[in-house]
Amino acid sequence: MNAIEVNGVSKCYGQVKALNGVSFSVAPGEVFGLIGPDGAGKTTMFRILCSLLLPDAGTASVDGFDVVREMKQVRRRVGYMPGRFSLYQDLTVAENLKFFATLFGTTVEAGYDSIRAIYSQIEPFSNRRAGALSGGMKQKLALSCALVHQPSVLFLDEPTTGVDPVSRKELWDMLGMLRERGITIVASTPYLDEVRRCDRVAFLQEGRVQCIDTAERVLERYWQPSHNSPITHRLTTNSRLTPQPPPFQGGGEGYATECIQASEVTVPLLEREGDTRRAGGESERAVGAEFGGESERAVGDEFGAESVPVISVSHLVKAFGSFRAVDDISFEVRRGEIFGFLGANGAGKTTAMHMLTGLNQPTSGTGTVVGFDICTEHEQIKRHIGYMSQKFALYEDLTVAENIRLFAGIYGMDDKEIAHKTDVLLKRLHFEDHKHALVRSLPLGWKQKLAFSVAIFHEPGVVFLDEPTGGVDPDTRRQFWELIYDAAARGITVFVTTHYMDEAEYCNRISIMVDGKIKAIGTPDELKQQFRQPDMDHVFTYLARQAKRGMRAHNPAIGMAGYQCLIPNGIGTNINNITTQP
């Protein structure tokens, strides 16, 4: 008997067909992936399987029980983590976990083993209220809450959005362990490396199953070809639309040279990586074609010569009580650079970004952004920067055009200019038809592209992006990065945090934060050489494992299991030494 049986399930919301005759089955103990672009119907599918929604047509059964008629039995057997799973903000970490454990008829103790790898990282904060955790830590806690019991079928709707790469791997290791115990797992994910860890994958598009097969074959047959064409198409349209950038002049601009180096180094590396990096490579080539541009934009003139950094920070500290969220960081970002600001969840990235954008006052240290002091001139800074927050940044109850108009108006543009630029922008994004659509009704990837375009609508000197592509499917992510490169080419400095290591490779320079300190800074290539790792993923993993905040030290056995082979012996022992020291 199959663990999950779905036969011709359809579901409509008004006029929109969310699911259209979907059928598949999952064998017991299988890890089954549901993938597809935003709005493909994944969440609807999960909800139907959990008996939260009634299908309009077709039947579905979980563990042999019909989701319509035998709701009680189904609910007794499934575990479910919804995509927008949210914790009780006013309960502490431990209380949240305990509540969910008890809710599912188990105890934290009994389930501890299955969540140790993830929960141990937030355990030091077990008395902190969930509302005070950083975004990624919340996600980890939510995951722990969803995994603490061991149902016979587990549904995970994009469980790793906003989670750092190391923890993602640990999560999938844990899922592997659960699978060994015979638990059936259905998960959706926008990460290709996670897709590859599924036994079988169903590719959903516009409410239909396009293909069910092993991950490799699905990705080869459906994901790649169908997504290559739009890219090339978009590239050509782009070049037609925007005035052809002047040929790139090598000299005179430090950042550009670096960019060249970066792409030169990265592309071969990506190719060497093969499958895992294919998505990145695709985009890299796209970028290569697109690269160059009007570097002599007006933005730079405001703060003088190119040698002056756009962002310059020294000994910046932010403490909340005795906890130093950001602990003495110093770095510089030059004009036109794409600066990747990496770090594990809770390493202090968002806090640092809040200080740079004038949302927070530093406890000590100094810094300037676009030539203004971050302690005293934060309102001037705000005039010259763009910002896209981790939470969704646009007003959901306004239309696309209204959102643009609002933010453009705030930066002092007049109606005529706004109207003109709005049309240009929407054309470039292919959003003309959705000009008057409510933002609420757009798929996530579109919202994020729009939010970014709005953030740079006033041509700021720097744009700060806090995990802009969390939860976005790979294709849209690639389009998003094209936009970033467009912006950089126009002279806008991009300061971006991300948990996608392929995205990290697109950056000119990156820094990696661990426990509030910057542990490494340089071009992706430099870092790889410095730490003797094959790619950014491993550089990140290597550095993030030194974190003490997350108490990774408690579970070297599990955490390292999958990667030991990749790390040279000497360093491996070194890590153990570091991490087990008090």
Place this chain on the structure above:
Amino acid sequence: MSKVSEGLTHSAPSLVGRAGGESLGGESLGGESLRGESLGKKSRGRVPFPSPFWAFVQKEARHILRDRRTMLILFGMPVVLMLLFGFAITNDVKNVRTVIVTSRLTPQTQAALQRLAASEYFTIVATVPTPQEAEQLIRRQKADLYLTPYPKGQGSGWHITVDGADPNMAQQWATYAQAIIGRSGLTSNSPLVLTPSLKLLYNPQMRSAYNFVPAIMGMLLMLVCAMMTSISIVREKERGTMEVLLVSPVRPLMVIVAKAIPYLVLAFAVLIIILLMGHYVLAVPLAGSLVWIVLVSVIYILLALSLGLLISNIAQTQLVALLLSAMVLLLPVVMLSGMLFPIESMPRVLQWISAIMPPRYYIEAMRKLMIMGVGIQAVLREVLVLCAMTVVLLTVALVKFKVRLD
């Protein structure tokens, strides 16, 4: 599977223990405390109730306890309301600002004025030559009434001109003034008549507290139960936790019952505060049987909880739930339940509407039980109506409660 998890339980503590030992002291504390807690939980888990249920109740209680400001308001509100109604809000005639319009005083009018000034009811604030000026003073809210002596030759007496903006008070002021000024005149020529003897039952001193304490109970219990329950359920919907709760093995009914329990307790606490304050600070009698007072209150609380549940079914966002319960539920309840304004004086249509207001029956029943001290049979009608309403509302709420999303 159970076998596997058994094995895990075995190994888990040792692993955690070791890890804790090796790491920093501070860090191990986190692990230890968690483990301690879960062990405690296990021993507590032997109570005959299903433990997820109690976890729920605990969780809900924590939500309430964590929100200090709301707690403060919840418990401060009854106290402040009781104090205000008990001491500050009165209809007594006091300090009525009086203006005398005069050019010449006779000894008789002089005497009347002295009596007026001596009384605690009136304060003479000014003496002006013309009625026009006096009227100006009233218009500017500097005075409430003015006295004009009869013109010469028409005997001695006064015209009382009173600000009629507040008709009830105007009437009372005038009556008081009339009584004080006219006293001397009356005694001279009035025949001895037998006046009817008056007897004010239950509340001989006419203290307003007797009237409003039951009313405050009706309002606050409704607020705590209906408003807070509906908001707490809608908040879970809005934040997405409801999905998880629904998918959990706990029955949806249990989710709701568990949610209601802390609010029930809270409502009880509020009830006790009001009763204690009323009895000891405002000296309101608890004439009837306490058991019945509490029992009828329980029925009312249940009713309010079902109303809250119903609202949470209709409302999709906290904003709507709040506005629904604050403006659409609470306001009519305050206005139409006889809490502040007598139902008998309302137009017929509104009297009908007020007939479906649950607090009307509760307040009525409480007034009888607490103040009049009657037995349960005298409030049987009210109690039955409340019971019927509770059953209907609870049924509708439970039937309409969605075990799925929509």
Place this chain on the structure above:
Amino acid sequence: MLKYLLQKEFLQIRRNAFLPRLILLFPIVMMCVIPWVMNQEVKNIRVCVVDNDRSTTSQQLVHRIEASNYFMFTGRQPTYAEALHAIETSRADIVLVVPRGYGKGRSQVLIAANAVNGTKGSIGANYLSQMMAPSTQTSAATAPSIHTLYNPGQDYKVFMIPALFAILTMLMCGFLPTLNIVGEKEAGTIEQMNVTPVPKWAFILAKLIPYWLIALFVITACLVLSWAVYGITCQGPLALVYLLALLLALFFSSLGLIISNYSSTMQQAIFVMWFFVVCMMLLSGLFTPTRSMPSWAYLTTYVNPMYYFIDAIRTVFVRGGGFAAIAHQVLALVGIGSIMAVWAVVSYKKNN
């Protein structure tokens, strides 16, 4: 810049499924219903008679009760105890016991009123006793004559409608802005706003102006309805009514924003707001005269904008006072309002 922010606020109010309906319907329904409800007049008092006399005089007495507007005759009871039972089961409010020999003028009646509601009980009993002894008022020659200003019909609605202006302005302009900022906080959009160069005052002003316009709408609806439904019109200059309403709206919308700046959840904000509103309303002289309050309570009226508003609006609306008559109140409202508005701007933190 303000223009764009304002546009956003209006669009958001309009897009909300619930708010426009509330803003439109609530004042209208309230105006049509509440004046009928807010009625302290004592009417329809149920009288039950224990007639031990059974004479023609006692019969006449019952007829007089039946004929009166104030009373409803609900029947006779054989004994006083049974009459009391009628009170206990809410079938009567007042018991009139006619003793044996009443008709011969040897004894007087006993009036026993249910005084749980003290006002109602005593007023009812007084009416009844006046009715029993109609001849005592013959000495009217020396009794002072009474003249009632402004409200000759002694219509309670005249008193309550201006109060309703205050209540509606308070509800619409107090609660909605409270929910507004907390809502943005919970949705996370406020963070995006905080990174833009929007000056604090512009942000706050853009939040306040829509509610001022709503206040204007509410007042207009109130004025029109009070004329159309109740035939009650403003005695003083209309402009003053609008001025007062705007000042009250300024105060309440600022208070709402201050509370929401300090609150983290909607529930918290609404409870705190509710607390302030109830206290201010009860201590403002809306229902009961402030002068009857004990001195400690009376002192609070000096900082209570509701008190100034109620005082001023009744002067203008009922007594027909001009600006000079309410200058003091207007000044106080301007003062308190601007302090609150400044506080609202200051308490909104763009940078921590």
